[in-house]
Amino acid sequence: MSASLNAIYLDHRRSLLGRAMRIVRNLQTAEDLLQESYLRARNAAAKGPIDNIGAFLHRTVQNLAFDHLRRCRTQERFEIAPTDALEALQIASETPSAEDRLLHRERLTCFMVALDRLPERARQVWLLSRVKGMSYPQIAAHLGVSQGTVFNDMKLAMGHVVDAMARGEKV
Secondary structure: HHHHHHHHHHHHHHHHHHHHHHHHHHHHHHHHHHHHHHHHHHHHHHHHOOHHHHHHHHHHHHHHHHHHHHHHHHHHHOOOOOOOHHHHHHHOOOOOHHHHHHHHHHHHHHHHHHHOOOOOHHHHHHHHHHHHHHHHHHHHHHHHHOHHHHHHHHHHHHHHHHHHHHHHHOO
């Protein structure tokens, strides 16, 4: 059966290619569809006899070509068209650039230096409030000081850190 399939395929190849080309209008795609139709015919022949191999090949090429067109139309409708390399380079990356990472690292260093230069209690108040999420009354009870002292220490800490960050102090 394989020998007759090969012979019939070779006899019909030109008309099969023409049919595929009329539908998909691309030689490479048409060639791929011909190859796929041959493989399908071969698999079908292995399962049982095919009455008219030529008709089977023509119908298979036509169906594959229409399937290809439907798939392309669906992709055009729902997928973003590929961009050229220049346009792709202009798409913003979600990862920060090396320059941004360096700037963030410098700002963090500046912030940590400013925090280290605070008086101990003001630093503790800031950490308990901003890192641990404690309220002023909770901080006052925890440190054994008044709420007014917590407020003043927080005001001192915030002012000192904001000033240091604005000046860009470094180690």
